[in-house]
Amino acid sequence: MPRADEVLDIFLEAAGNLGESLGLNRTVCQIYALLYLSPRPLSAADIGEALRISKGNVSVNLRTLLAWNAVKKVWKKGQARAMFSANDNVQEIVLERLHSGIVRRVRQMRNHLQTAEERARKARAGADASFYRRRIKQAQDLLSQVERFCASIQSLQALMTTRRAAA
Secondary structure (H helix, E strand, O other), X not given: OOXXXXXXXXHHHXXXXXXXXXXXXXXXXXXXXXXXXXXXXXXXXXXHHHHOOOHHHHHHHHHHHHHOOOEEEEOOOOOOOOEEEEOOOXXXXXXXXXXXXXXXXXXXXXXXXXXXXXXXXXXXXOHHHHHHHHHHHHHXXXXXXXXXXXXXXXXXXXXXXXXXXXX
């Protein structure tokens, strides 16, 4: 029968792997997972000890999670140090991170495509230049579809927020 700390270790490893595969910081994801599974708020020292990471590393990554609204500071009577707990609305956090990550990458890609398109227009006429312009147009069309997908994510977020508020 697995011990509770083994279950926690497996969950933390899975959260780190998933986050990393999505382009997120592994430690950020593991801190969130630790707080999510914790039945009580934890201090930065508790987090560092549990994950075996430095106080500075904990601090930097907690700031990221606070900015994402993934964790919140909790006041606990008799505690001098800050305590943290996870926002348990995982869907909201995941959808917001997904949306903002896609929007940022689409913006970067649009800038690159614009530069490529300008250079393709200035290139000497020929089969290659014409081919490049067609491919750039296809990539721009794909980005437009991705932007429509992002709008769908925002609609889904609004719907979930409305349902949660009504519950």
